[in-house]
Amino acid sequence: MAATVPPRPDTATAQTVDGAIGVPERARPVEPEHRPGRLRRLARAGRADWRRSALAAASGLALTAAFPPYGLWPLSIAAVAALALLTHRRTARQAAWTGFAFGLPFFVWLLQWLHVVGWDAVIGLSIIEAVFFVPLGAALALTSRLPGWPLWGGCLWVAEELVRDRLPFGGFPWGRLAFANSASPFTPLAALGGAPLVSFGVALTGGLVAAAVLAGWRSRGRGRQALIGLGAAVLAAAVAACGYAVPVPTKADGQLKVAVVQGNVAQPGMHFLGRPMMILNNHVDATLQLARDIKAGRVARPDLVIWPENSSDLDPFTYPQAYDAITRAVRTIGVPVLVGALVDGPDADHVQNEGILWSPVTGPGASYTKQHPVPFGEYVPFRKELTKVIHRLDEIQRDFYPGNHTGVMTMGGARLGDVICFEVAYDGIVRDTVNAGARAIVVQTNNATYGRTGQPEQQLAMYQLRAVEHGRAVVAAATSGISALVEPDGTVKRQSKEFTREVLNVHLPLRDGTTVADKIGAVPEWTLAMVGVLSCAVAIWLGRRGRMEDKGK
Known part of the structure; x- marks a missing residue:
């Protein structure tokens, strides 16, 4: 898919439909700019954003159900596909909010076991973790304008997990796509590239499923788009089946x-x-x-x-x-x-x-x-300042030494x-x-x-x-x-x-x-993450060049 220039303000309203999955309608004549028409468009956009946010939240909850104790791992593919569709060709700002609307309910349900500490701990940690989905959503929107966007989306999921696994205070890896796929066809990929490669395989498959759905919607089962959709579906199945070709060493010595x-x-x-x-x-x-x-x-x-x-x-x-x-x-x-x-x-x-x-x-x-004590569970960062505000932290009388x-x-x-x-x-x-x-x-x-x-x-x-x-x-x-x-x-x-x-x-x-994963260490993770970041840079550069060319006409 060729890179396209973002719609001009006077045609932006022709980009919504069904408003919820971000699938563009066929172009329609632009209405004359008068107040009643503008109000109707704003109301329609508001309804679309509300529906999109609700679908994003539902997709985040579906991702939680992919994890134990439910273990419905195919929902991890469906949730990734849903986020890809919801952010497809949206503006970065719109997609950033969609990412947050996806991430917050996902983490609230996933981390509800923290309620024994307090629901404020559940909500607080969930908000912090959901913030990482803000740049992910924006980046998915930017790269959705590039050819091969499911591939770049898979890399961006790895980049999001890389940062979240390390920041802040050493990171919190709970909720990685790989941990929902510890007993799925993707699991053997861990022997090649560790947990990051498993996450990439799941995210790439989800992106390809989204591409197949999008092409099917556009084609209504006919023409070139139908073939594109079929090809994306075949590729998704092939990626999901790759794990079966990976030898997993099990012979005991x-x-x-x-x-x-x-x-x-x-x-x-x-x-x-x-x-x-x-x-x-x-x-x-x-x-x-x-x-x-x-x-x-x-x-x-x-x-x-x-x-x-x-x-x-x-x-x-x-x-x-x-x-x-x-x-x-x-x-x-x-x-x-x-x-x-x-x-x-x-x-x-x-x-x-x-x-x-x-x-x-x-x-x-x-x-x-x-080596890795848990912040706020086994030690208190900024103890002197935070204990004045959060008195419950006084229960952690001494910090754990790593x-x-x-x-x-x-x-x-x-x-x-x-x-x-x-x-x-x-x-x-x-x-x-x-x-x-x-x-x-x-x-x-x-x-x-x-x-x-x-x-x-x-x-x-x-x-x-x-x-x-x-x-x-x-x-x-x-x-x-x-x-x-x-x-x-x-x-x-x-x-x-x-x-x-x-x-x-x-x-x-x-x-x-x-295993191969032991020998090459974090190389696959950093490589995939850098590809994701570079794809964003390319999308931004192409978008700016397109706008400059448009102004020069």
């Missing part, structure tokens, strides 16, 4: 017997801790029961026991009763235990979220400190890589862990605050995508669920129920080979 202990918590919500030592005692008791089952021959002795994040609700190095309880459990089971604990330090104003490998012989040894190295440790005789909770959402942290020699990925997490809200299911989908991306099994230990074993092909082999005490005895596959 060995295995490790692992017991995942889910000790459970006192109650869901913000105040899940209960009384001091309660959560620790739950995990100690479950481990002691496992030792009795081993002695009775009901289960085999594992090589490693994994406890979740915050499985010790007291710092074992500060409170002797916690240290002694952990030591008793570890010595009784007779194998190393990976313990999750909050440890004081490195100064009086900070704590560290750690995974500590506890030996039955030598006690605590190697450890991993969470670690400075990966979580690769020798556990039970194998090199495994520990990541803690939300870190699994960040591409670089998991990739660095695998490239540092992890033969499998361990996720220690505490989802008790968000139990029964859909958040644990959303995180489980991330485990599935990471397994395929890195060709590594993922074993997750959660205080209250969902604990799970995910095979290297993304299959959930075992999974616990929420808010139950349970021990998963699993055989953890170990692999040494790396």
Whole structure:
């Protein structure tokens, strides 16, 4: 499709129809400029914008339904297609609003699990995340005037996610298209280009579907436009099927017997801790029961026991009763235990979220400190200023201090890589862990605050995508669920129920080979994003040149 010059003010009203999907009507004579006609056009434009905003909001909600716990992944394609149609050949300003109208309801529903903190937190974070869809909508409108616009739109989705995953305060990757497609035909693309390539595949397919719909609307099933529509539909199907041609490495080089202990918590919500030592005692008791089952021959002795994040609700190095309880459990089971604990330090104003490998012989040894604490959850940016306004932030009495190295440790005789909770959402942290020699990925997490809200299911989908991306099994230990074993092909082999005490005895596959995604890192993401940005620059340049030529006539 050739680049076109934006309509002049006196013909702009001929560009709306059906007003909601932005499909242009056939040109009609321009009415004489008189007040009643102008008022009618303004009223019609207002109604069209209202309908367009409503459709954008509905499309954003449809995108949420593509994510767990609903998991209707085809809706991710439909939602992308809808946004492409709603912004097609609109002005940048109009499309920017459409992007926001799409993004806000999407994030409000997706992040509703934050309501346990407060609905103000849901709305506030959703607004911040939806702002990233403002430039996305404007950019989709600009590039919709270029030939091959579905391709540029796919690149722009990657660019939006790249920025949102990093800003502000280290970013918040929730809601990436890839995380709605952890068990879809697009998933194998992760082994080639990571999560960004999966998002690109989904966005490109959605754009091609939009092109097919648009051509079909214009042609009414006849002529050249009909062939264009058919070609776009065929290309969309081909892109969606590409994943089937991608080999996903799954052959294990060995295995490790692992017991995942889910000790459970006192109650869901913000105040899940209960009384001091309660959560620790739950995990100690479950481990002691496992030792009795081993002695009775009901289960085999594992090589490693994994406890979740915050499985010790007291710092074992500060409170002797916690240290002694952990030591008793570890010595009784007779194998190393990976313990999750909050440890004081490195100064009086900070704590560290750690995974500590506890030996039955030598006690605590190697450890991993969470590298990416969650802003406003584990630390407070601008604490002095914000606590004067938001008094609830005083509940976070000390900031979490970030670690400075990966979580690769020798556990039970194998090199495994520990990541803690939300870190699994960040591409670089998991990739660095695998490239540092992890033969499998361990996720220690505490989802008790968000139990029964859909958040644990959303995180489980991330485990599935990471397994395929890195060709590594993922074993997750959660205080209250969902604990799970995910095979290297993304299959959930075992999974616990929420808010139950349970021990998963699993055989953890170990692999040494790396995927293409591990080797090339963030190159596909940055390349696709830069192509998207350059396509916007070309669209702006062509638009300005067209206007200058028009003035020169």
